[in-house]
Amino acid sequence: MNTEQINAKNVSTKHISVKRYMPDSSAEPYWQQYELPVDDSTSLLDALNHIKEQLDSTLSYRWSCRMAICGSCGVMVNGIPKLGCKTFLRDYEGEIRIEPLSHFPVQRDLVVDMAIFLEHLAAVKPYLIDDNPVKPYDPQAPETYQQSPEQLARYKQFANCINCGLCYSACPQFGLNPEFLGPAALTLAHRYNLDSRDHGKKQRMAELNRHEGVWSCTFVGFCSKVCPKHVDPAAAVNQGKVEAAKHTLIALFKG
């Protein structure tokens, strides 16, 4: 077996600066520097866990799965939103500066308040709407909808969002106006609108067609660049604009 590519460990020392905010004891945020041993496999999350367990137990941050699927550990790394568990220190020269995700209120240290994000998700009715199904679900005679692989492929990518919120930190419009539904929520709406089993597009359009819906997006596209799961929210939002425009036109003709 090819065991030659085993990572030579390359242990070195790195400096990490973390923006701390402890509202219990200090009104203002401050920077704190930590020095720690790292190797080629050390993720930023590993580093934070090392700090927590060995250097400073008062540092607070969120994490859980450590495999880039739960969406907990988003932070700013040298000004760019990243998942801590999928960011590797080997990729950074010099000092690394860690801050809480931009555009969200900071609760403490690297922990931000995600409430507005959750509200935006809920606002777009992110569930299958089929008010008059041809065959209602009957547990005694359960029957699935039909959906071809092509129909699945239309929305699949947009169903891969892990709700990490990085795209909100990347979005200048959300930074200016937190009422903007934002990339993830608009993508989720688009995901259901594209689902062949769904009949809820009309209901969602009212929300999407507001100023705080798709029309706040100025197509900067940074959201798609930072997305750790390649969901491409910018594409979803802009396809959503086309749909919203159509919806408006049709409404006009119908009077």
Place this chain on the structure above:
Amino acid sequence: MQQRDFDIVIVGGGGAGLRAAIGAAEHAKEHKTPQRIALLSKVYPMRSHTVAAEGGAAAVTSAEDSYQAHFDDTVSGGDWLVEQGVVDYFVHHAYQELVQMERWGCPWSRKDDGQVQVRRFGGMKTARTWFAADKTGFHMLHTLFQTSLKYPEIERFDEFFVLDLAVHEGAVIGVIALQIATGELTLLRAKAVILATGGAGRLFRFNTNAGIVTGDGMAMAYRHGVALRDMEFVQYHPTGLPGSGILITEACRGEGGILLNKEGYRYLQDYGLGPETPLGKPENKYMELGPRDKLSQAFWQEQQAGRTGKFGDSDVVYLDLRHLGEKTILERLPFICELAKAYINVDPVKEPIPIRPAVHYTMGGIETNPQCETSIAGLYAAGECASVGLHGANRLGSNSLTELLVFGRLAGEQASQRAAQTEWADERLLEAQGDRQQAKLLRLCDGTGSGENWVELKHAMVQAMESGCGIYRTEEGMRHSLETMRQLRARFNEIRVKDTSKIFNTELLECIELGYGLDIAEASCLSALERRESRGAHQRLDEGMQKRDDVNYLKHSQVFYQGEAPAELHWQDVDVRFSAPAERAYGDAGKGGKA
């Protein structure tokens, strides 16, 4: 202290908790008894560990399959330590739950004709595992979470950490929770409580589990006298990434991936799983599609024989997918490719993935009856935290995602039914328990402890679990680990939390989780030590204990909490009403038999 009243309180916002919440809401609606449901999670629900499940969810689906076959696979897979009535209920309700998920929008992978696709899984006689690429748990969790938003009667308490159950005269009356963002306690009065808090994989050093999988609910129920059942059975998943333990799904093997030792030999044929199946033609219950316990044990044997390779400091074998071709790999296993590339810099299209077993699943848990109710009236448990009796000594892959639907719904309905017939307890009872919890918290933080360090204790715990309760176990090793847990529990009383702030104090949470973990680790070590036979995931090297012993140990272990004193163990009969214990065999040896 804030106090709120609900008909039903659900602790845990993963698959089982969300399914329970929706099940309860639907049940209440159907019976025209409006009910308020609180859903508490120590994280946001979509962060729950269900999110990391990859492979799929099992249900009898094709015309050639049968309930009997799924039943037989599950019973023999669990080495006959399962509750057969429960398995019977499970296999009959599995399909309708997966269809219900489809009707809620779960993006199941499809066949060309638009029907749901199934794949092969280990220990299953037929392909019956529904999947959504290799992110099935992720899609199920998000579908459930998003669907739950339709129900205004479900009120979420995100990032509320439950400290204790409130129990009065044998019935649950509510829970006491810490709001993580403020550090304030909230009392939630309830007529029924459902625990859906997940497993305890983080008791072990090397595991596939998320950091939150710390057994909280198990410890809460246990401390109030509910038995922890079959805690000696801990599943090692055969394929975790070296270093991190990140899960590489069994679906890799379901799709035809093979396991090789360092000589490039498919070693599973030497462990009762052969003969070797042709490359690209996986066969159910042969070779790589054997059950997880057998595969992890085979790794250990290869390691002892010096036939494992090295990746960094880890002994590994190799999971080879290359013959599947890039198209299939990227279509069916995209997440695995992403993980292998990101975390060990291996592209599965081009190279075999180095892997090794990692602790993955807690077969045992909070003992419930077949209706998910515990020995405390009104307290239910579902999902990995529960021992309803589905998995016995070894869980089959893809049974647990279905379990959390089938039993999550059942628990929700049962709780709703009870709540409709029950009154709230006197709120002063709850307040008194709230005050006791507040005092306990203060003690952790005020520095009266002699200053034991939680990090040191946690590391000692996970090391002892790994060395004493690994893939193969010895009397001496388990005895030593049990002693260690008892010492660590005593030392835990002297712990001191350095961070005394209230807002988002994660050090405090880690300490409370450690306290939970130590209690259930003791239960796990005790039941492992006392089970003097080998069965499923519990394998002993001791003389005379290397085989299954149905005469003495066709029994569930039950461990009861005794406060500061050592825990106590009892044995409980197993429901074997449909299928008498038989030899468990795979590969050609299992041909024609039930196993």
